[in-house]
Amino acid sequence: MSEREGLRADSTHFTLGGAPFLILGGSIHYFRVHRAHWRDRLLKLKACGLNTLTTYVPWNLHEPERGVYQFQEQLDMEEYIRLAGELGLWVILRPGPYICAEWDLGGLPSWLLQDKKMKLRTTYSGFTSAVNSYFNNLIPRITPFQFKNGGPVIAVQVENEYGSYAKDEQYLSFIKEALLSRGISELLMTSDNHEGLKCGRVDGVLQTVNLQRLLSGDVQHLAELQPKKPLMVMEYWSGWFDVWGEPHHVFTAQEMISIVRELLDRGISINFYMFHGGTNFGFMNGAVDLGSYKPQTSSYDYDAPLTESGDYTTKYHLLRKLLSNYNKEPIPEPPAVQSRRAYEPVVVSHYISLWESLQCAETHFRADDPVSMENLPANHNNGQSYGYTLYQTDIYSGGELNSRNHVHDRALVFIDRELIGVLDYRTQKVTISHSKSERTLSLLVENCGRVNYGPALDNQQKGLIGDITLNDVPLKKFSMYCLDMKTSFINRLQSLKWMSVGQKPTYPAFFRGTLVVDQPTDTFVKLPNWSKGVVFVNGQNLGRHWSVGPQKALYLPGPWLKSGDNEIVVFEELKAAETIHFAENPEYSKTVEVSTQLFCTLL
Template sequence: MAERQGLRAERASHFTLQGAPFRILGGSIHYFRVPRAYWRDRLLKMRACGINTLSTYVPWNLHEPEKGLFNFKDNLDLEAFISLAWELELWVILRPGPYICAEVDLGGLPSWLLRDKDMTLRTTYPGFTSAVNSYFDKLIPRIAPLQFSNGGPIIAVQVENEYGSYSKDVEYMKYMKQAFLSRGITELLLTSDNREGLQCGGVDGVLRTINLQKISYGALQSLADIQPERPLLVMEYWSGWFDVWGDSHHIFPAEDMVAVVTKLLERGASINLYMFHGGTSFGFMTGAVDFGTYKPQISSYDYDAPLSECGDYTSKYHLLRNLLKSYNSDPLPEPPTLQSRQAYEAVLISQHMSLWDSLTYAEKPVKTEAPISMENLSVHNGNGQSYGYTLYETTIQSGGSLNSRNNVRDRALVFVDRTFIGVFDYRTQRVTLPAGKNARTLSLLVENCGRVNYGEALNAQQKGLVGDIILNNTPLKGFAVYCLDMMPSFLKGVHGGKWKSMTESPACPGFFKGILLVDGEPRDTFIKLPEWMKGVVFVNGHSLGRYWYIGPQKHLYLPAPWLKKGINQIIVFEEQKAAGRINFAENPEYGKVIDVSKHPFCTII
């Protein structure tokens, strides 16, 4: 039998696959950001656009949410996703990290790593490499059989991600390369870096690739100069950009995007569009950026990509398809029909439960003298808490000046005897408590708004209270700490608990329940909460993500596969101001827009 010749990068002009010239026309879709029922639809749309190669990240924090507890089922069935791509005649470039960035919490690294006080992420620190080894021992045996050499679609595997922009350990990338080779990865290995990281982000024997959005002077040439005998691959061609709360919705004009793609292809480069379809950062998946100011990212990962958040064709899609026709030897398949959508009738809130009443269904509180971070809470089999909210309660004997000393990560509602007093965040670090002579309960409801996913701050991403809270120059002591992670076990208790009717005065923070009746086959829709302030929405147990009145996102995507005929339960956790109804719309609302090419980070290359 003739040897299967996988992807090769041995010529300066082009890749080869099975010995024949091959150009990567790639696009990124993250399986974990798309409901599994829609995987086929999104991949078919990708193939119909002229894309021949799928790339996807693998999020360690989702696959090993607790140390030693692995999940490769349902929406995290990576093998099924790759196999489906193969069935639909798409090659695959796998990007398994362990660090992926991807605008997910801690760049895809599990937060339980941060319980080690000496942890230095993305280095050869033994505590980190030991955890990586354990994870790779579970992950790589699942993907190795799907390599091209074994008859599968995986033609390349990325080693780490954008390490040149971090570069804390000269031995780390050597370790990472060996971690793949020693576990049976035989396909082409590559690295991916911004222009300024090309020199120090690579490793010997591994193809270097570049990330960019606009063709600035010398960008591709810098890559060609580093490896003159290798083909050019833009591993991340940024088709749009992500959004953060309180900012505008970033767009990149379709004509500008296609003009750059055209130039890259004319230059002979291969390309991977990041993103081809962004999808949604459901639940508490979102990360944050911090280039001097902490900014959490929104739930939508629409990214202004060729396929919209809900899978619609955009002008980018049609222009791109028209361009890529000439780079495909066979006629392109017809694009699939779009899913229908519906603006359901508004749902009236029928019941509510205050946060304080819900504590009955939380884990038994942890008693601690000084504040501790959520990662160090002794719950969930000793792994601590990763996401959601944490409630800290202590007793105070007076009013006065309460100072967070910037030890709140990331936002806290302050209560005295369950009466709302104010908010702590990165900008507001002082709150005045009312005077009182008797002992009272001080409560701090702290939200992890998303760990930084890129940059120098990765090792400092503990959440909750990470240091002392000061009342009148004295550190507070004696806390009871509740884990309110909004995970299924907690929500199950809340759902089956004692709710009050809306005829009784509803209290915030609290949970608010309504019923959506679906007559006939469910359809995609968007939830809108114009009179609410900030919180999280759950539909039939699925977390749609966060909403926040500051925008830019003014909707939450609700995919039809998460609905059913008849009764659908909607639960809203609202922090500060609830309304009496939940609205629906056929289309999303992303708020005020700004051209992404004006974003300073996008112009550094």
């Protein structure tokens, strides 16, 4: 196919194929949506009057171990781009390598942290060599889909929000060259919030801005920095994310529409972040740490125009009505809403204690000093990325156990398998009763999610990251068990002898029940009167449950169910109930409107 003129930013408006073009985009991440639902979600995006899909590319999923690449099934990025093109959507790709996205470590693989000298998002050789290897595998998968080759990709983003980080003046140039040298030839963009615009510039790359309200002169600031160029809001925040223990965030449809109308009236291109948030399945949620550590929820609903389960909202309908005025052709009718159902409650039948499960651990390792998850000899020496690690040692007295803030992120503390307390960022001391006999101290340490944004990104080792002391003396001679809770681990548990729940369980434990399904349908899993843990359905990790809220139900896509018996396993740290419930809709413990103050705090 002869080369065509792609997206251009040579004047105050974009052109595509030589004709004026207004980008009306929406973010839907393929890795947050079950593959079977991709077409449905993209058709709904198009039916809202949008012409462009944007998506990040998560390095940590595509290269989970150094040199091991995964682009199949749920991670088939090429099929996702192909599908978007087939449906008549343009694509703006945001390949990182850092993506933020409220995603563990901003999408960077945890094995990078094995290098004690690592400087993330800089031109430090340990980082650039890893990026080059990844891009050697990733970028050739993208280039055939570029506009010039007849594909839907019209622009590619250079990293993400680097102006807010800006630790290395050469870094953005390195990423730009890494893209160009591997054949990326479509329009390049950067994306920053107001404060990052000044430091996020790189020659020959169009700047775009991220915002929600028009309070800080963000668009005017962008126009002054970049005169005679088209203006674009790369992330128009349609809502906001949630963290555990705080309310569910909402942003009113009416306020959103009035701001979007003003942007469009000024001829400004826009991309809705998120248009459909989806789910942080498994252990993929990130965390905030701008003075205090706060892990994000498994739900990434984001109060977006399409809900976590793909339903239409008031935002969607109002936005569709508004965007119909910016489409030359009538926009298609929205697809029918997919059905969901509340299955009958499942009675928990069997359990197996955490202590029994240790024989299925990925790794059992001994050392004088505790070792962080990333440096455990697990997963072909790529370390442990996610889940829990159990640290055990013998003690010979009581007194004050002090974590010295070396517990990342949360630890249940046991003496001879009896729970005596919890250590985290707020609680760093536990008193151990006195005894002259030898006892086993166990700490079950959970990685609750690595920070995805801000200066704390550089310090995201998990597990025990240093000494803990008993009466000011560092403890030694640890046994460590890697409990990453991958599907393979959950499958190995099945070979063990499970106990009937008629016998009183010891916690923590895995609980098992069977959901009988005739026709697999989307649903939500609810765990009233349970405390904290993880939910697996047919070996698939749906995410975390935690009674502190605000998330009170876990989204379960129908394609992960099958006709007949479906095995549900719940890892529960503290308190289980007799039944597992289901609902048609999500539930939140408390809701609060996103405030201007929140943005000032975070940005």
